[in-house]
Amino acid sequence: MKLITLVAKVDKEKCTGCKTCAKVCPTVAIEIVDRKAVINEELCRGCGNCNQRCPVYAVTMEKLEKPYKVSVAVEDVPYEKIDELCKKALLNPEQIICYCTATRAEEVAAAVLKGAKSPEELSQLTGVRTGCKVECIQPMLRLLEAHGVTPVPPEGGYQWYGRTPTIWDIPEEVKKKYSSRGFYFDEDIKLLNKVKDTRKEEK
């Protein structure tokens, strides 16, 4: 869930049509029309990526007169399904996966179960990956993959490239090689297993 308070605006005079903003927009809200960036304000989630990467400083962030919330109702999906999907993605449904918006795995799982097919759709629907734009891409990809969805990155974009390994994937010989240097892999696996397997009511 995210409260959307900002929207991006392009200064057409300054814009050179370089497409950088479109390549970094996590909600694919930007199109280049007649060599100028055009923002679909319905899809903009106010993340500021375009503003932060435009090489000629053509994008400003403006405050919305009427902020609005984007969220997916967890109640719309049977909770066992959410729980099952999170478990498959090795996440606890209640854990936060997007720190800027405090969005929990269960909401993103609900969005996936309701049919979201890509990180871009998840960002549009829940606001995840529209704060820092950095830290939450992996749990999003893990949840999609756990549901059998194989998303394809936006063509020519830099939004994301692929899922990466988790601690459960680290080969034994690699763990052995580095364990004496202060990497406590097996102990961390134990901790993360405890998190993914504990449910509040059981506790």
Place this chain on the structure above:
Amino acid sequence: MLRKPITPQKPRVSQYGVDPKYVTKRVAEYPEITSVMLSDLFPDTPKVIYPSEKGIAAVREAAEKALENIDMSMIKPGDSVNVCASHHGFTLLGGEPYAELLRTVRDVIARKTGTDNIRLRAGVGLRFRETEEYIKAFKLDEHYKGKARGVAPVDEGIPIETEIGTLYGIKAIYDADWIVHVHNSDVREVHFHRQVDRAVKPFGMSYARIETRSTYHQNLGPRGANFTARSIFASEFVQSKFAFTAFLDMSPVGVVGVDADNDLYALNDRLTVAGCKYYGKIMTLLGQIDECIAALDFPCPVPYVFAAGVIYANFVGANVDLFDLEGDLPPYTWYTEAFYGKDGKPLIEGVPPVNPAIKMCVQNYGWGGYPSAFFSEHIPTIVVGREQAEVMNRDPQNIEYMSHAVIADNLDTAMAFAYKTTKTDKVIIFDGAAGGINVSESLAKFLIEKAPYVNKLVDEELLPKWLCQRGVDPEVLKNFK
């Protein structure tokens, strides 16, 4: 031992913080504030080359000397070289020492190798234009002949095959024949990297794409996280481009020197020891504080403001020994934050609370640009000035920060409220004071009293344990300079 307050670091013009004109008063200006030098607390506090009478020339001199014996023969005239830097260095002592190191590295490469195709590529944390601001402020674009740019984790990436699978780096970091890694040894985010492979961290962070950084903070664990950095650095691809490294050797009191090496792991081993020793002591001492008001007054995001070389995020976790790898979760890391449920309570047993000694936080000056709602949610926080509150409200990473904080019109009312409600007169100021720490007189006396105990505890018990946990024989301490 009590002295007059040390001059705090000046506010900085930045899109991530409030305009310096709104920082009308500094917390260190109050009559009850005094300072303690770290050398008065710990007898083994190292001598520094900066700040010193020699000024910034001392950094250049140390850098030239350290780079003298570095093998640069792999770089041929005409080869391209990326000098890779990170935002963090510019937050140390006003930024000039790190900027001077970056200038010197360029000059020495040009002189020793004959190449002129030397670019500065400066990575960031979560403020994508931050190093762009430093490049301008320190005129590094001029020094690098127009070849200086900030790079961000959302810029075009490249896959890097590692021992654990594919990770992703920023293309512009690696688009040269050779890369040179220029960083600093300040421990900073001990809660994240746990002083394990500290020197390697930027390869998994400021030089890395979002996929890798998300791996660090979501896919590995609180003690395995920094392995992303080692995996990337150890990859064939990065090894084929890596020429050498140069570090600003830091201590909580300032720049100790410049270290350089063709072998990053060798340098890493040296700074593992120094980091545990010097920062371990002050962090352990700050962990002893029983009650206080924490005042933030520094040009950095909330968790990164400094007191005695320690960042606020580490003080928030100082009730736990962050260097001890037996402890799994620090009171603050993103893993910890993730594990708080909807009712505000931890999902599992054993999550340590944030430092209960911090009774209130007064944010006189601190930036946005880092997801900080955890801090205002867990610690009563007063933000000074509506303008500053507005900076947080306009920050997509801090939409909820002000939902948990209150606003005071000015610093006087904020401090009066803090004293009255917390009923403590102990104040610690995170204002980047160099060489020591600005605190209230009551806290100064407390620290002076506790320091001998901490000194002994770290030297005799904790330091040997920390080193063993990192595969370092504590015997190295005998020859440690």
